[in-house]
Amino acid sequence: MPYVLLTLVLVAADQLVKYLVRANIPLGTSLPFLPGIMELTYWQNTGAAFSLFSEHTWVLTLISAVVSLVILGVLVKRVVAHPFGVASLSVVLAGAVGNLIDRVAFGYVTDMFNFQFMRFAVFNVADVCVVCGGIAFCIYFLFFYDKLEKKEGDGDDARAADR
Numbered sequence: 001m002p003y004v005l006l007t008l009v010l011v012a013a014d015q016l017v018k019y020l021v022r023a024n025i026p027l028g029t030s031l032p033f034l035p036g037i038m039e040l041t042y043w044q045n046t047g048a049a050f051s052l053f054s055e056h057t058w059v060l061t062l063i064s065a066v067v068s069l070v071i072l073g074v075l076v077k078r079v080v081a082h083p084f085g086v087a088s089l090s091v092v093l094a095g096a097v098g099n100l101i102d103r104v105a106f107g108y109v110t111d112m113f114n115f116q117f118m119r120f121a122v123f124n125v126a127d128v129c130v131v132c133g134g135i136a137f138c139i140y141f142l143f144f145y146d147k148l149e150k151k152e153g154d155g156d157d158a159r160a161a162d163r
Helices: 002-024 057-076 083-106 125-143 145-162
Strands: 030-034 038-045 109-115
Touching (some): 002 038, 002 109, 057 083, 083 109, 083 145, 109 125, 125 145
Antiparallel strands (some): 038 109
């Protein structure tokens, strides 16, 4: 249950920041945020990362929906049971849902974080969730999944055998 709350809080934070940017920053303009490091730039992205596939928003919407449903299925069926794995997938789910809401509601994703010290794509809270949660889950899966899931699964098998 705390993972549902984590997902909902992150989606709400993403949507709140996007709303505030749309309401207060004219499209294509910037405001200082962290001087010399980052500014807030209102940008509408119809594509994926770095505006890839910008002419295929409907495909990206479909992919976002399918990925969200797959992650939700994995979480509901408890394919991953360890708290670190569940938390990382919940963060990825929050990011996928946050951008899916934008694609369905507006036909684009609202981006706002723009690094000043290097040339990089403008991004949003949902993007941070997808990247950080995805990296965390990859680390979990590559280095800990076999040990932690088998350990937790063995306990379930032993309890089932005792019945």
